[in-house]
Amino acid sequence: MKDIYFDHAATTPIVEEVIEVMQPFYNEIYANPASSHLPGQKAASALEDARELVTKLIGAKKAEELVFTAGGTEADNLALKGAALARSSEGKHIITSSIEHHAVLKSCKYLEKHLGFEITYLDVDQDGIIDVEELKRNIREDTILVSIMYANNEIGTIQPIKELAAVAHQNDIIFHTDAVQTVGQLKIDVNDLGVDLLSISAHKFNGPKGIGALFVSQGVELVPQMSGGSQERKRRAGTANLAAAVGMGKAAEIALEKLAEKRNKLVLLRDYFISELFANFDDIKINGPKGDYRLPGNINISFKNLDSESILFNLSLNNIAASTGSACASGSLSVSHVLKAIALEEEYIKGAIRFSLGFGNTKEEIDYVVNKLKNIIDRLKSLK
Structure with missing residues (x-):
């Protein structure tokens, strides 16, 4: 891949x-x-x-x-x-x-x-x-x-x-x-x-x-x-x-x-990604709204009692690019002001990952990422 x-x-x-x-x-x-x-x-x-x-x-x-x-x-x-x-x-x-x-x-x-x-x-x-x-x-x-x-x-x-x-x-x-x-x-x-x-x-x-x-x-x-x-x-x-x-x-x-075509494609990919995440992981939470109140390409998910930087590092080792949130705040050790503002529970706030999709992404890529994530999350949990 x-x-x-x-x-x-x-x-x-x-x-x-x-x-x-x-x-x-x-x-x-x-x-x-x-x-x-x-x-x-x-x-x-x-x-x-x-x-x-x-x-x-x-x-x-x-x-x-x-x-x-x-x-x-x-x-x-x-x-x-x-x-x-x-x-x-x-x-x-x-x-x-x-x-x-x-x-x-x-x-x-x-x-x-x-x-x-x-x-x-x-x-x-x-x-x-x-x-x-x-x-x-x-x-x-x-x-x-x-x-x-x-x-x-x-x-x-x-x-x-x-x-x-x-x-x-x-x-x-x-x-x-x-x-x-x-x-x-x-x-x-x-x-x-x-x-x-x-x-x-x-x-x-x-x-x-x-x-x-x-x-x-x-x-x-x-x-x-x-x-x-x-x-x-x-x-x-x-x-x-x-x-x-x-x-x-x-x-x-x-x-x-391409606005309508792009929006429709991203909504389908986003919803598929979210459904696959919930089908494969326990102790996760989607941050932000559902459906029409959410950007078509945005998935922000928290893994309970895990560290987002560790997850991102392991994703990167598998040639997968994602983020913890704003690229403008990368390198900062402080907790996201957005997650604080929505009163996200302490056990979820440090394990937030943002996946943001584009027109060129595919379901096959999502399947690959979910599969790699399963290995990463299992390994990180075993180390706790």
């Missing part, structure tokens, strides 16, 4: 079509898109074509509502810090959740520590879902921004974003969602959702690393977080990463074309 990659939530492989469209922008159409000469104009045209393609993937009406960034982390930082600073004269209270990605949580901590903002962290239920009524109860007169992730990167929980955004708008509050894990797996329509700001990252849907985007609804003001030139309509300074933007555009086009 070849290497098996079950860590698509961390990053996805770049598809061949994306690599092909990127290549000319390294040594043929390489001019700075901000330059006024003809080569620069050609580069600028390619950049705007890519912007249009990404815009279509998220259902935005106007391409100028999309700001290219260096990835999801920068998009989150621009959304949180940019919106907070732009509206600070109206209030300094922000609401987010206890299970956000660290790009959001640490941006909030920065605003709290250095700029005097107050942050409210909403609790979640045992499936990681936010209660809309809980948001209503925590809104204050000085609340200016709400940031709730569309889907959780660790346990796959999909939030009721449309309802949460509606509550924010009823109170004249800007609403941001980190949709990095969602884009490419679920249909996104920013206008139907009613969000003001939405973060995405190309490498989560088979595009290149180092490129992302922030949707900024028309009329929403941001204070730029990169000082310099007037690129991206004065919202993000710096020379455009043209080749990566073109690659992101192509990946967005492919993702939109």
